[in-house]
Amino acid sequence: MAIDRLLADEYPEAICELDHRNPFELLAATILSAQCTDARVNMVTPALFARFPDAASLAAAPPGELEDIIRSTGFYQSKAKNLIGMAQGLLDRFGGEVPTALDDLVTLPGVGRKTGNVVRSVAFGLPGLPVDTHVLRLSKRLGLTTLDDAVKVEAELGRYLPPSRWGEFSLRIILHGRRVCDARKPACDVCALEFLCPSSQLPRKHQRKIKNPT
Numbered sequence: 001m002a003i004d005r006l007l008a009d010e011y012p013e014a015i016c017e018l019d020h021r022n023p024f025e026l027l028a029a030t031i032l033s034a035q036c037t038d039a040r041v042n043m044v045t046p047a048l049f050a051r052f053p054d055a056a057s058l059a060a061a062p063p064g065e066l067e068d069i070i071r072s073t074g075f076y077q078s079k080a081k082n083l084i085g086m087a088q089g090l091l092d093r094f095g096g097e098v099p100t101a102l103d104d105l106v107t108l109p110g111v112g113r114k115t116g117n118v119v120r121s122v123a124f125g126l127p128g129l130p131v132d133t134h135v136l137r138l139s140k141r142l143g144l145t146t147l148d149d150a151v152k153v154e155a156e157l158g159r160y161l162p163p164s165r166w167g168e169f170s171l172r173i174i175l176h177g178r179r180v181c182d183a184r185k186p187a188c189d190v191c192a193l194e195f196l197c198p199s200s201q202l203p204r205k206h207q208r209k210i211k212n213p214t
């Protein structure tokens, strides 16, 4: 896919911007990242993981203390509930370890397909195509989908690429969404995908034709 190749040139290191040292930390950090920036989550997680380093300690966390630690990430009461429930789920059903199967991950409180796919692709190096708000927006702008439903978009994007490419593709689309293709003010004049983007805001004469952008 041309878009995948161009993004790989633009962002040679496909990185997840949530600080973590193991699958448990990534899972917890991704739950906290809902409606919150990764930078804010990264300010909170050192204290969180110092106090609750594993599923056993997090499952037994006093809710009020946990809420105080994660308060600045927003929606802290429901996130605290999900973190404790997630940790209890790990203990009760997965021997305290983070499962690798998406069907298992999505049974944990606070874990949807996006979070499950982040954990699969980033922590375990397994196929997973997280579709967040950036992936949805850019996929539409780039003409890769006309759909709004994240699950359907995940399936559609997955058909363009081999499973081994899904995770990095998602990470790079997210980086491009954050750094260039902003929701309100896309920087089309510096965008490496501009020449093939049907949503470019530059005059058409700047665009080169490409036969098959996907």
Ligand code: SF4
Pocket (backbone or CB within 6 Å): 141, 142, 180, 181, 182, 186, 187, 188, 191, 192, 193, 194, 195, 197, 198, 199, 200, 201
């Ligand atoms: S050309 Fe503009 S709208 Fe298209 S991907 Fe680039 S920044 Fe986004």
